[in-house]
Amino acid sequence: MKKKRIIAGVMAVAVGLLxxxxxxxxxxTTEPQQTVATVPTTAVTTEPTEVVTVPTETVTVPTExxxxxxxxxxxxxxxxxxxxxxxxxxxxHEGALWDDQPGNEVFYxxxxxxxxxxxxxWLFAKINRGSQMEVVHNGGVSYYAFxxxxxxxxxxxxxxxxxxxxxxxxxxxxxxxxxxxxxxxxAADGETYMNMTVTDRMVxxxxxxxxxxxxxxxxxxxxxxxxxxxxxxxxxxxxxxxxSLSDLELHLKGTAVVRPQTLENGRESYQLVSYELYNQNP
Numbered sequence: 001m002k003k004k005r006i007i008a009g010v011m012a013v014a015v016g017l018l019x020x021x022x023x024x025x026x027x028x029t030t031e032p033q034q035t036v037a038t039v040p041t042t043a044v045t046t047e048p049t050e051v052v053t054v055p056t057e058t059v060t061v062p063t064e065x066x067x068x069x070x071x072x073x074x075x076x077x078x079x080x081x082x083x084x085x086x087x088x089x090x091x092x093h094e095g096a097l098w099d100d101q102p103g104n105e106v107f108y109x110x111x112x113x114x115x116x117x118x119x120x121x122w123l124f125a126k127i128n129r130g131s132q133m134e135v136v137h138n139g140g141v142s143y144y145a146f147x148x149x150x151x152x153x154x155x156x157x158x159x160x161x162x163x164x165x166x167x168x169x170x171x172x173x174x175x176x177x178x179x180x181x182x183x184x185x186x187a188a189d190g191e192t193y194m195n196m197t198v199t200d201r202m203v204x205x206x207x208x209x210x211x212x213x214x215x216x217x218x219x220x221x222x223x224x225x226x227x228x229x230x231x232x233x234x235x236x237x238x239x240x241x242x243x244s245l246s247d248l249e250l251h252l253k254g255t256a257v258v259r260p261q262t263l264e265n266g267r268e269s270y271q272l273v274s275y276e277l278y279n280q281n282p
Contacts, residue, residue: 065206067069073201074236080212081235083189084197084256085271086158086214089229090123091195093275094252106274109159114171117161122146122176122185126191127228136184143177143184151183157263160271193250194220196229201238209273212256214279215239221247253278 072080087093092109093116107116125146126133136145168178177184195200201213224230234248242248254277258270 002033022231067203067205067211070210071200072199075197077238078235079267079269080202080258081197081200081237082213082256084199084212085195085229085235086124087120087275088195088197088251089193089273090120090127092120094277097252097277097279105276107223107272109161109272109274112159112161114163114167117155117159118151118168118171118176118183120158121151121163122183124158125150126185133188134182136179136182138177138184140189144187145179145182145184148178148181148183155206157261158272164170175220186260192223193228194218194223196234197254198237198239198242209257209259210270212258214254214256215242217242217248218250218251219248221230223279 070076088132096104096107126144129146129150132146132150134145136143148163148165148168155161155163165178165181167178168183175185195216196219197214197216199212199214205211219229219231219234221232222229222231222277237245254275256275259273261269261271263269
């Protein structure tokens with residue numbers, strides 16, 4: 001009997017457990033919602049952009065003036081031809097054609113050695129100012145001489161340069177002597193000055209100067225008894241006219257830069273800025 005009660009008790013417990021399991025419903029496990037804190041949005045005020053206008057600086061690039069071809073009338077042609085003939089008649093700067101020292105090809109008036117200035121003005125005075133020439137004797141030697149003031153005025157006229165005793169004493173006085181304010185040179189005669197210049201083309205360079213292309217001719221057929229070109233009409237020639245004359249013999253070609261100037265007597269002439277010669281067309 002005791003055994004039956006134990007079995008009955010066990011069964012009762014089992015029935016109770018079964019009843020409890022049947023009556024309970026499992027609730028699905030729900031993941032907890034994550035609460036996101038809402039941060040209040042602060043309105044961002046955008047400051048208006050200030051546009052700074054930088055003034056544009058206009059940079060003007062200087063342009064080189066363009067040469068303007070000049071149409072010369074008869075008198076203008078004469079003045080430039082006669083001016084340049086003052087140089088060619090005494091073979092001015094021709095030694096540079098055979099000088100092997102680079103940089104000597106072009107003569108610049110403002111850079112020239114005193115010797116070159118004196119050579120030109122002294123010989124110019126001998127050719128063209130014979131009435132102002134004096135004969136000076138010193139130590140048994142005779143010289144042709146011109147006052148320093150005369151040569152100084154010529155240096156200013158042709159080159160814009162001055163000549164002083166200090167400058168002359170600083171140069172090699174192989175061919176000249178300075179005696180009592182006189183510039184003395186060799187008392188030699190018999191030279192002939194048969195070269196002349198004809199302008200082929202002249203341009204205004206736009207800076208107060210003019211460029212000249214020219215031809216030097218030997219004019220032996222027009223020589224006078226003293227060995228000078230004494231035919232004034234030759235200096236009115238154009239380049240074309242000169243080339244058509246068989247009595248003119250081509251000697252050299254050249255270019256020059258000149259500056260117009262009015263002489264004390266009112267005559268319109270020029271001053272030499274630069275000068276270059278060629279054995280053939282440049």
